Amino acid sequence: MNRNNASNYTSRKRRFIRILFLILISIALPLHIAAMKFFTYSFSIISNNTSVSTITLSKKQEKECVVCVKERPGRLGNRMFLVASAYGLARLHYCHLYLTPEIINEMNSLFIFDLAPFLISTITFNKIVQSTSKSITRTSKDIVCQYIPELTRPNAISSGYIFELKGYWQSYLHFTKYGDDIRQLVFAATQSVIKKVSQLFIDIYELNVEYKPKFSLESHQLFKKQLAQSNWTTWIGIHIRRSDFVSIHFSSSDTYLFAAIEYYTLHYPNANFIIASDDKPYCKNLFRNRSNIFLTPESFSVNDDLITLSLCEHSILTGGTFGWWAGYLANGQVLHDKVYPSGCERREYYYPPWFLIDGNVRAHKNSSYTL
Template identity: 25%
Template sequence: MPFTINFQLRNFYKCRLGNNMFQYAAAYGIATKNNMRVMLPSVSVIAKTFKVDADMPENATGLCSTFPVLSELNSAWGMFIQSFSLEIYGNYSVCIQGYFQSYKYFNHVKNAIRKQFTSFNEDTRIKAVTILQKTKRYYSKSLNVTSVTVIGVHVRRGDKLSLGDIQFGNRVAPREYFVKAMDHFHSKYTNSIFVICGEDQTWARKNVQPIYNVIFLNKSSTPDIDLAILVMCDHMIMSIGSYSWWAAFLNVGEIVYYKDWVLPGSDLYKGFKHEDYFPPEWIPM
């Protein structure tokens, strides 16, 4: 039986790549527990970006509209709802909606998820590999060393600085966080370089660039290429948001994250559980 997810159900929320990845991963995790299949439209951003293990019939969206809907709690922004992950009641096709922003929905199939989400299309993979190879060659020669350690740094500010996002409970990572995180890695890996990506390069160049050996990704780079580069780095420094989270989750190295992202007492805080969102092996700063 197909287990379906429709990325268009939450019409009040404009889903971006990172949010879609959480939705697919949760659907895959829940479906696997129930011996079912995930179905999604072939035109979805997930299908276009990755080689996922899902059924993609031409009428996927139409079929989903005929299935009963199972909804995660509306206030669950970053928490695991235990009852939702249990077996689906009845042997029937369903459509799910929600944020599902907890690794616990798919921790039992994390290797399969990582494999699917690192299966970038060939053009994306080649561009990411080329950029990293050029970066390593340049700095190896510049520093007169045989190899360098590449640390990916994601800087997200932009929309999270809006009044609505701030009132909701978002706090962007400040300069002090990035300095501390970069100090941490530089103390462990002397021949380290930092690859910076994010939409606010003006801020990053002013606040991050003067610290260590830093390279900025091209402003015209696409989200899938940036993601591939961050994933291929040796280690990573997160900022906030689902895109940054996924870059960290797919990276096999050491991960540092901003622990003060969510404002205590805020609406975001009420639907967020630290232990459900951040894997225990990640390092808070």
Template identity: 25%
Template sequence: MHLPERCNFTQLFLVICLCFFSLVSFSTFWHLQRKNSYSWWWTISVKNTSGPPKHEHTTPSVSSIRNKDGGMWTVNSIGRLGNQMGEYATLYALAKLNGHQAYILPAMHRYLAPIFKLTLPMIPSELVGKIPWRNYGLHDWMSEEYRHIQGKYVRLSGYPCSYTFYHHIRHEILQEFAFHDYIKEDANRYLLQIRGQRKTVTYIGVHVRRGDYVHVMPNIWKGVVADKNYLDKAMNYFREKYHDAVFVVVSNGMAWCKENMDASRGDVYFAGDGQESSPGRDFALIAHCNHTIMTIGTFGIWAGYLVGGETIYLANYTLPDSPFLKVFKPSAAFLPEWIGIPADLSPLLPKS
């Protein structure tokens, strides 16, 4: 190696030492900053990679939210699809109402992101436990105090699923629950298939909730699930109103549906696979219909809310002294324009 005449080995040695010392100092400083995890997490930019294939959901820089002094609000992720949607929508509405940034937990992201084009960012799982949350419990309908929740780092809890939280921003909630394109295409493909050679079709989505509710409702909540008589009345309402009505049935008790629903006219299609492990497809099918028949449960409530057509629901399905009415307010669950058909409570009454 040929060195310039003005450079000697002593100068070269000093330059090498200086570079080495700078490198070690920078490495030590970076390590100490990373070790201080409580302050470090505010400064990183996190990219989520746990979303569904071809539908990447990217979390913006947490530091950018911190700089706006908006704090971070989230909500518990419990229950199945209808509950998760209710929790998401309530978080979205209450955080906005109180002027804070909403984030969802990883569990909620895993449940909803494969189905919907969500916009709320996700909190990385390794950071959830490092945030100084203030836990705030909610009941199942909007109250005035929820307009004035204090705290920058609030974690809402409960099973909220009431339009009273978010109906004032309905258009935004509908956008949050926009289906991914491949799900819409699958649902529309099925609906087109059952249309066949008909010139016009009015699709009625029917959700029949059974499963655990068959035992839970009478034994715990002093209530009933929908019976054959209710479904006949609801379906006949649409048959009389729309000459081209067809019924798209999804249920977690499909065998019962096939035995008890009148399909003799050729206008009933048992569309779902009856598996609770794949609720997204069932939900998409009835959410792409024109009108809704629901029985009980948040799954059916959300279907009616997203469809926006006429919705028939099972009304008064508990005894007046049911403990269920302490946690559930029918007037806050079913929109005023929806049509209620009273349930038959005779199975709950003492035998004479």
């Protein structure tokens, strides 16, 4: 082979190798991108400065597991604990979240209940359950006011698992990492509820200062912020549960209530108190001589009462999970009566550190009693 032929052969060989390399790259690159594909979900997280973030999950982070709730035990407060715990575990482990239509409808009647991007439909859930192409392991945990630290560890709920929450998950520690989102996205009131309960605050303004304020009622957090910025008053919410508590000696004393009111009056001389209670005649009689204490109207539902209390800056609580949520959603100072037994293995499972309680919580009298 002469020198020119050899040179041409070498040149053709190099071109062939380059073309082959480009072909291989064109095949391999899309496969590589698919393997590392990133899924971006629009998930609004409203922080104190109202900035919006986006959760980005890579394929390696996204696991095919489901956290679900299909039962509706107890009253509203208990169900909120169950939903919040499921939401916290689903987010922590990058799992899907499934709630029955009955649970969703109940929560949607009161809250905006934004669970995107984790919530899946019943159709999708059933497809996962009935799938024959993948191995599915179903497991559940039925507890009463316990904290299960094992569930917050990495891979506690792994791919291929459907984990169902049952019973009474009355420990905030299962969702404490997402507390701001719980308040601002999940258990924030709908606009229709805000419009209804806002009238109570407006009526109190008109009664005391003969002024009708103009509030923006676009969202729960915006209205709450406007109330807090008022120079005229500091709003304190009081929840008094009596009906079923009196006979079992869980109801708070008059002494506790007056002492708690005095505490806030000393700290906030301009305080006004709004009471939600299942015993309005008792409250009307007890506070008949107090011009700065108001009761929610008879026309208010239990749901309306909860939102009213959550809009206040600070809280006075007697007992029960309904009151607990009123204080948690208000997100200010909380005074809680020591007479109420949480029913938890350890009281720190139930009471956040900012709940002020004087003395020890006494033992649960009746383990079968629904809080």
